Amino acid sequence: MLKRLLRISEIKNTGILESLLHYSIAPLLVLLLVSCAPKHVEVPSYERADLNETISELKKIRTIEAVLSVDYEKGDSAMSGDASMNLSEKSLDLKLYYLGFLAGEVKEENGVIIKNKPRLDKNKSAILVDGLKNSFFWWNMQDYTLQEREDSYELKNSYRKLFISKKTLLPVRQIIEINDGEKLNILYDSPVKQNAGEKESNEKSAGPSLITDDSSPSSWYNSALRIEFKNYIVRIKVKSYSVVR
Structure with missing residues (x-):
């Protein structure tokens, strides 16, 4: 029992x-x-914001510093790595890493490549120099005409065409005509807001001029890009992003 x-x-x-x-x-x-x-942050609607004012605010940016994840494809071959980028309208300092080791470096100033290791061919140079500079500094377009469409603005000049979302005031696509009529096609996606940690770090290192108003569309950026040129495709994801004004 x-x-x-x-x-x-x-x-x-x-x-x-x-x-x-x-x-x-x-x-x-x-x-x-x-x-x-995964955390999803909804981009507020900026349809009532003035595009010209937003571009004027963005033109105050002197440099962009970013850490990137880069996937490079050509035909059946593919390669992945990381990159650190320091970019202004007139210069590019790009370091490419593979498995944590420095694999390449490109420096360009005023349209002249001053460092190129290993030496890039014409196609890779077009993607890394013209593609990166114009995709990040998309607002540097000069002498353009503006056409309003149903859900976007189209900015166009003699060699560039840029489509900007009315809702986010961020680019969704850009087409750049370079040598011999060849075209770079740039697609944008995944808008994110510059995070508070980056902002605090920037404020301490270089003063409040780094930071823009949180309510402004210029405080957002696209964190995913796809650059197409001939049979090359480069996919870029932005791991960190900061600006100096």
């Missing part, structure tokens, strides 16, 4: 223990799933 009671007690205790474990672990699992879920 005593053995039977002890056995019943063990069964009950086991059931209670299992219940306690279930109810204590379940919230932890939910918390883990929630914390691991």
Whole structure:
């Protein structure tokens, strides 16, 4: 009889223990799933904002510093790596890394490449120099005409065409005609806001002129780009991004 009671007690205790474990672990699992879920930030609508004012604000940016993830494809071949970029309207300093080691470096000033290791061919130079500079400094377009479409603005000059979303006032596509009529096609995606950590770091290092108004469309940037040229495709993801005004 005593053995039977002890056995019943063990069964009950086991059931209670299992219940306690279930109810204590379940919230932890939910918390883990929630914390691991990708965070989506909705871009506010800037349809009432003035495009010219936004471009004027962006033109105050002197330099852009970014860390990039780069996927490079040509036909059936592909290569991935990282890059650090320091960019202004007149200069580009780009370092390419593969498996954590410096694999290449490109420096350009006033349209002249002054450092090129390993030496880039014409196509790669077009992508890395013309493509990167004009994709990030998209607002540097000169002597353009503006045409308003249903959901976008089209800015156009003799060799560039830029489509800007009315909702976000960010570019969605850009077409650049370079040597011999060949075209660079740039596609933009995944708008994100410059995060608070980067802003605080920038404020401490170079003063408040780095930061723009949080409510301004110029505080957002596209974190994913796709550059197409001939049979080359370069996919870029922006890991970190900061500007100096």
